[in-house]
Amino acid sequence: MSSEKKHLAIDFHVHVDERVKYQHIPSVLRSRGLDGAGLLAHNDFAFAKKVTEMFKAKDKEKIYLAGVEVDTADGHIIAYGINEEIPPNRPSEETIELISDLGGVSIIPHPFMSHNSVGWKAYTLKADAMEFYNGFAKIFLNFPNIMAKVAFKHNGFSEVGGSDAHHVHAIGTCYSIVEIDGEATEEKVLEALRNQKTQPRKKPIDQHDIANFFKIIFTPKEGRKVVRFFDYF
Ligand SMILES: [Zn+2]
């Protein structure tokens, strides 16, 4: 049995929903040189799980993780390694505790992206990981990412990067290097997220980041009218 160390490139923040052309994800992973992706939907684990299972069945070469980006009372929290919906709008500490009780891994994404982020409260949260490079934050001269690093570098979070891609070609603009032993499995990736075996990476800003920015700001929140204006991206 080999226990050779391997480094995987994984984007832990890839959105899938009806407005994302997620069918292209396997080919984008290849063109971007990534080994896998964490697939998320806002408050809808079932949808992310459905898409993930579809890719897992068809594409055995890459790692696909199903997760959810849940709205808490304090801001977004990402969960992986769970197998059920995480109820939204609870206090962030309760949400993180629930994820842990379910055997999952919690990530604090983009801690300083204004209204949808936990901000300084992250000091008190026992999440497994924090996103130090977020693709959307790159648009703001990377400032929210720099603030996250300055504020939380020494708080024991595993450090990850994720593109926050709502636009399929933005996958991999930020990603993580994940250290594992031997054969790549989903469980080993989750273990790495628990044990600080991850490092964030980001690519220089490009047109995919800009397209993603517009896609995010023009994507309506649940319950609002759908704006289809930016579908051609
Ligand atoms: Zn978010």
Ligand SMILES: [Zn+2]
């Ligand atoms: Zn997101």
